Amino acid sequence: MDNLVATITELLTATGEAHHQAFISSGGEDPEWARWYATKLEPELSGKLTAPLSREDIACLLPLLEKERVLKEPQTGWAQYYARAIVERFSIIHRD
Template identity: 30%
Template structure:
């Protein structure tokens, strides 16, 4: 993943956070609908500057997931940088034909079955890594993501960058957008 893009996106988060705090100064920045506010303020820049194809609703969903992930596994990390990395993992375009795709899954997971059905429908070449058939796959997933929740799509670029995309709906949308 491009460090410069992470820095630019993290700076956009910091700028937006400052503006959000100023807009909600009376409540010390507290806002139950913060993700909607952020998406509204950031959407045009994210689409224009980073060339992501994302709706405001998808951006809200991604922001909420980033918040949950940050609290669950990385609360000690700088949140703007963490959110930036999460957004890039979920939304950055891929290089069809040069990226290697691997799906971490297990057979009885209903969310994995949904993704596997999309893979079958699109006839996409993806390495399947069952975390119960091979403990190394589970260990790799836990090492990279801090937990063994599946499905997770690993996107390895020709430039040796790796993106870990969790969530069956995000994976399915990514596959349909990229290969559909």
């Protein structure tokens, strides 16, 4: 589980950096940020999770995870929190 969380944290961080670069001219303002992230993340997450997530799923999930993070763990970095939550919700970990 830890490896998958780390992998998804890296994907989220890279996507965040790419988004920042893409929207630097607008001061980072992007009301459709979740859709932008979803477009980038969907192919990267494909095959990594037990339950497949569509672009629409991801675009709806990310703003909810941010609201949850702010309420429950505001001190935790967003990428780490989102990755852990995604793995906990959408991946079955097999233990021998």
